[in-house]
Amino acid sequence: MILAGIEPKAEMVHWMFATGILVLGLLFLAETIVGPEVWARRPWRRYLWPGTMFLLGLLLWPVMALYTNSMIHMVAHGSWAQVLMVSGGAELGVVRGKLHSQYWRLTSAGALLVSGTAFLVHEQNGWFFARAAFLHHALGWTLIVAAIFPLVQAIRPRSIVAASGFAMTFFVVAVLLYCDRDSAAILGHFSQFAGVPHR
Amino acid sequence: MSADIAHELHGEREKERVAAAATSARVRIVLAIGPATAAAGVVWAFIQPWRLTLLNPHGQGFWWLFVEPPLYIVLVGVLFRVLIARPLVQDMEDAGR
Numbered sequence: 001m002i003l004a005g006i007e008p009k010a011e012m013v014h015w016m017f018a019t020g021i022l023v024l025g026l027l028f029l030a031e032t033i034v035g036p037e038v039w040a041r042r043p044w045r046r047y048l049w050p051g052t053m054f055l056l057g058l059l060l061w062p063v064m065a066l067y068t069n070s071m072i073h074m075v076a077h078g079s080w081a082q083v084l085m086v087s088g089g090a091e092l093g094v095v096r097g098k099l100h101s102q103y104w105r106l107t108s109a110g111a112l113l114v115s116g117t118a119f120l121v122h123e124q125n126g127w128f129f130a131r132a133a134f135l136h137h138a139l140g141w142t143l144i145v146a147a148i149f150p151l152v153q154a155i156r157p158r159s160i161v162a163a164s165g166f167a168m169t170f171f172v173v174a175v176l177l178y179c180d181r182d183s184a185a186i187l188g189h190f191s192q193f194a195g196v197p198h199r
Numbered sequence: 200m201s202a203d204i205a206h207e208l209h210g211e212r213e214k215e216r217v218a219a220a221a222t223s224a225r226v227r228i229v230l231a232i233g234p235a236t237a238a239a240g241v242v243w244a245f246i247q248p249w250r251l252t253l254l255n256p257h258g259q260g261f262w263w264l265f266v267e268p269p270l271y272i273v274l275v276g277v278l279f280r281v282l283i284a285r286p287l288v289q290d291m292e293d294a295g296r
Contacts, residue, residue, distance in 0.1 A: 008265075009262065012263075015266055016266060016271075018268070019271045019272070022272065022275055023279075026275065026283070030283060030287060034225060034229060037294070038287070042286060045286075
């Protein structure tokens, strides 16, 4: 109860995570442009995006614990935390040299699939209920469709199209998260049950 | 110099020229990513100035003043340029030599 007064609003948490996702997108894009050999020339750089992904997963645990407006929200946030940590951890293992198979990239495909499904399952309202509902549906389907990119990367690690698509996915997700408001209209639609709208 | 050797040298130079051009294009793109990101944040701030509560801080709580999405984007763009793009370009040039 005390925490409810000092914790940031849900939309702010979305914006902060959008920034982390944007960082991931920039790192993926840069690696795709320069190629894995140049990217790996400095050891610290190899750990950047797997570390960021792992950190985002870690930071989702407080979100799960503090934003307890419904059980399904807790389950969704908890599952995101787990799959991001698994994916980031697996990639950390690969860059460290502890893991060798190219198929560890499948953990990223799994992370996108689980995240997308969680977005869709935990949104109880239709697309045009309010902006937050629309974005949850859009994010869910974006992530599910985008799971094809790491899936292709696991089979063809050198695929530029798959690497670019994977990077672009994070930019789209970041933009959608930045668009989130707790109660706002979407394309002129706003349910009378969605509270008081604001910009 | 025989015609064959001259032809071979010309082919190698052409390959080097194409590789250098590709590296140069990639360098320009990598260097542009950060400023482009920062510019996106600035454009957003102009389009939706109310998303920057620092412009009218009176009566705002801590979180509304701390969370400034357009500024976050500008910051990410600047940090990417300084911390990631510069060393990356250096490595690309080293790899090209």
